[in-house]
Amino acid sequence: MILDIFKKELKDTLRDRRTIIAMIVVPVLVFPLLLGLSTTVTKYFADKQKEEVLKIAVVSNTPDNLFTERLSAIPDSLGPKEIFYRQDTLGLRQEINEDSLQLAFIIPPTFDSEQQQNQQSTVAILHKGVNLGNKGRITTYLSIIENTLLEDRFERLSLDKKLIKPIHEQFIDMSSKKEIIGKVAGGFLPYLFVIFGFIGCMYPAIDLFTGEKERKTLETLLTTPVPRWKILIGKMMVISLSGIAAAAFALLGMFAGLRLFSLVDLPGLSNVIDGILTPQFILGLLALLIPLTIFFAGIMIPATIYAKSFKEAQSVLTPVNFIVLLPAFVGMLPNIELDYTTALIPIVNIVLATKEIVAGTIDPVLLIISYAIMLIAAAISVIFSYKRFGKESNILS
Template sequence: MFEVFLKEIKELLRDRKTLFFVIALPIIIFPVIMALVAFLASQAALEAEQEVHTYYMVNESLAPKFSEQVFYHKSFKKYEGNEVFNTVEELEQAVKAEKIDVGIVIPADPKANLYAGKTSDWQVVFNDAQSINFIFDRIEKMAMEYADELRAIKLTELGLDEEQQKAILKPIVVSKVDTADKRENIGEKVGAFIPYLLIPLVLMGAIYPAIDLGAGEKERGTLETLLLTPITRTQLVLGKFLTILASSIACSLITVFSMAVWISIASGFAALDVVKNAFSTVTIWDFSLIFALLLPIAVMLSALLLAISIYARTFKEAQNYFAPLQMGVFIPIIISLMPNMELTAKTALIPITNVALAIKEIIKGTVDYSFVSLIFAASAVLAGLLLAFCVKWFNKEEVLFR
């Protein structure tokens, strides 16, 4: 068994493509993905922040101070065309035709309505389907500032000073005292996506060796030669399994190490204080536990991939079988991202989902080690069953020579 393992490892180390996916990709992927996401998000926000929108205001004379605020705002410019729009419907058509970006309808004098005890209902017409825009927020902010001025004038006329006005407008102020620290807050948001990167890389580290050691051997005609050697089929399949597992574990170890290194590097930049505060308390023990949780997944996937590869006739057929499997691995990870999904005694029994939830809890710093033990136990049982199935599968003539 170990002779087969050493033989396959040597051949694996000669394959540059496999080495790239096992070693180079995990080291590169974290900085590339993190940098790309941060860059695209910052660029999109910057473009949206700097964009100037053309506006048209109906009955702007009814709110002169508000109209002046919008006119001088850096993000808005007044419509300079000759068309006149008087209704919401006409403004909708103008926005759809891209003649204007936003229309504002002031139906009545807001000051007169206030004195009459009525609320003014203003309407803002714009396309809210854009991924990032600040149109409504900016207009609403200026409208609220104008409303505050009108209210202050009215309350002053009623004989109320500034303190009394504040008490009337906000008789009760509710403040939030958050028991979660920064690590837990950010870990809840960021920690859920780390398994989305880690687990597929564990799969990727096992795929290419699995294809080569199963379907690849069939296609090259070298499987028959191996079967003639004086070792049992069980020893042969276990040797191949250990090779795939070693590749997957190496990918897991390099991935976690890469994550730890790049997070450490990112934390050193002053501009990334949020990252520093979130991960400053994530210890070597936490990263070691994350790696340990990936091990049973590596065993399960290695056994499953080898069984599929042994069944396939050719390299291409094995790739076709692995495509839906790759998609299937994402489903339990996505389940872990669903709202209110937490690590419990029940979710600790769901393969892959349990590990994804546990990694999130580790990043948050709230992991329950009793559930981690349950995850290891459940994963070990499932991994053992899959390995036993793989051995039995390899001993079937109709599978090896189909």
């Protein structure tokens, strides 16, 4: 009988256009589109910044100084520039504010002599801090000029540059490619599960309870010789399945987006993703999704039973959505790992466990604890739903 109810409600759910869009279309398309858009926009602004001519004023008592010479020698491959010589700072601030100049270097008269005597010179820089891209180019220019001046000093003093750098860092990253992907995608993947798992459950829950109340078909269903708990379980199975499907299609969309748009500078990214998407990985995530979506269904059903209209049910569940997303967001924060404390917190444990599964560093004991806690939370939500579904005042209100 539960299976019959499940089949009937599943057919009705699949006929609902809003459910199909929320469960399949949006999760599959949203991430390739978002990743593609972010990649295109980032590349566009980066290329535009490189092509933009930076107008620079050099204020000095003479145009023939070391700073201007070294600045002019910087290749345009780091960004085109125009250099203007000025003898004073008159009108500079206004020109920079009007963006006719982007940058001005004020060189002290003693700059050349100070450099020849291996002393430090103070160079004032006028710029607009809101132009972040320009500031990056300024830093690059100054770094190049400083390095060339240092080379001159070492040559004059017949010194080895190693004297000012006693340690040469050689970073050797011991992280596997899978762990790198786990930290990049793994931090976002669980958040993705929670969002789309919740949305995937929400619309079927509203339709199967509030919708039936609006259509006056719920009372007819309850008059059939079927125990009320079987009706509840059949409907809950459809709601959970919708949440699992939405989360699974979101996973598919995200990994498809990662493969199409290489946001991670990692050779062999496609092979790493293929290595992550193994049957064991998919089954492991599915095992975590089942109690999570049952929990979502369990907290949604009482609200949808109580609501008198589709609009009211949406209004009630929207704040619940934010409450559910909070622990998912906490799980994304840095330095919060799955341990014996976080494994006891519902939703947070699923988020952190998923991250560890993607990275391949999951502790089996912590995984079992997380799963058990989520099963307990799901069971409590089912019992709560059953009690609310068993009250005639809630159903017939």
